[in-house]
Amino acid sequence: MLRSINVRIGIWSAAARRPIMECFRIDESGYTGYDLLNADQRFQGASAIAISNEDAALLIKEHFPNLQATELKYRTLSRRPSNATKLLALQRDLLTAYKCVTYVCDKRFLLVLMFLDYAVEPYYYERGFNFYENGQNYALASLLFYAGPTILGKEEFDALLAAFQRAVKQKTLGSLMDLVSAARKTRWRELPEALGPLAQYAAPECLEAIATPGVDTDAALVVLQSLISRMEVMADGPYRVEHDQSKNLLSYHELLQRLIDHDEVAEFRQSEIASLKFPLQLKEVKQVDSKLSPAVQLADVMIGAAIEAANNLTGLRTGGLDPEALTSLYREGQFIHLLPSIDFEEQRRFRQGTQAAEVIDYFTNNVFGHRSGKGGGEVG
Structure with missing residues (x-):
């Protein structure tokens, strides 16, 4: 009996010494597969946040103490004007205290x-x-x-x-x-x-x-590359990703696993703020039930608000959070976008020395075979 207790203590001690791998929770919005001309969903994007489920649950309870739903969903909450102040306060806390990044792209662009x-x-x-x-x-x-x-x-x-x-x-x-x-x-x-x-x-x-077989217009790889470029910088070391079990995220899951499995050494500069280095520090990707993951629910809130703001700022829709109030909460490096710009000189400066051609060829030949073709491999 005493030996059994000592063995258990030894196991617990070893577990306590083993570092817990940092985890980013991600969620997406606006995914329409190959169809980038979908008039109802002009923008696509995703958010990633490094927060524990315990901290996420406390934040949800703090900002929405009377929440009756089984999970926090931005689309549902944003329908009530009375929730606007709470949603902005919640995101202020997330953007101030936690590692996070949001990416939005104009699918037509x-x-x-x-x-x-x-x-x-x-x-x-x-x-x-x-x-x-x-x-x-x-x-x-x-x-x-x-x-x-x-x-x-x-x-x-x-x-x-x-x-x-x-x-x-x-x-x-x-x-x-x-x-x-x-x-x-x-x-x-x-x-x-x-x-x-x-x-x-x-x-x-x-x-x-x-x-070419495998070439498509799916935006998932572009979105993931942008998130990964920031997660790799923000992570303190090896990290993992959890995301919802939704059908839309199956494409993201497959791409993440392929990127994780690629173990060759390579590094590319893609813009003034974006670079990509292999092998990734990302070591694991897992699907979870969002109802059981408060952290994934917060990622849903972040990307939902960002997509809504993009629609409002471009005049496609009205209502919801004040987009100016939301965008003012973001700090440098927390928001990435792929949007058209006629400031050509700024574009040239921002992408001076880019290795975009090398990135595309590398992904084509070494990571995805013909999966990514000649395009879709650049980070905005």
Whole structure:
């Protein structure tokens, strides 16, 4: 009996000495798979926060002592104006006291970037030009985003993006020829640098890139790369990730596991604030029931509020939290976005010396095989 007690004490002592791996809880919003033109969900993003379930439960109880629901859901809480002050106070506490990051991207802008990655860049690559140098692809994408409808024709530009998205998904000869036809129906001669490879030449290298097995327009990898770039900086050492069991997060789970499994040594600079180094400090990813994880519920609150603010600031929707009040709570490094910008000089400075081309090639050849293709591998 005494020996049994001593053995148990020894086990407990060893467990007490073993460091507890830091855990970031993440949640997403706005995921629509390959469809980046979904009019009802313009923005996609995710939040990550390093907080224990115990601390999360205490914060929820402090700010919402009379909560009757089985879990905290931003969408439900934000419907009541009386909850606005509480939601802002909760997020102020999270952003002040805990490691966290939120990423939001404009999916239409991302689709334009992917169009340039697949339907334009291969043409220049074959001719020895670095299309990504100093972020010039972002400048061209921003120009297309804002001026494309006017320069190329609004209906024609919309049809081009829809045809591109469809061609990437279907990968049939018919869908590829439809894409070339859509490019030729635009006023492409007004911007031949962007549309010439398809409209003038039907460039085989571009069509081949689009038809590559595994290439898609899913934004999950872009979102994850951005979160990971910050989690890797914020983590004190090896860490793990927990996320909800929702269907949308299955794609995130698979991608996270692939990134964890990649153990080759590599490092890339992607922008002024973003870099990526392999192997990752991230060691484990786990799915959990959000009803049993107050920490995951707080990640839901953070990304839900951020997506709502993006919709309000762009005039797509009204109501909910004051977006200016929310954005003022974020400190440097806590919010990352992929949005169009016509401040081209700032874009150039921000992405000076970027290794975007190297990152894309590395992911294509070493991490995902053909999973990521020529595009979708950049952090905003």
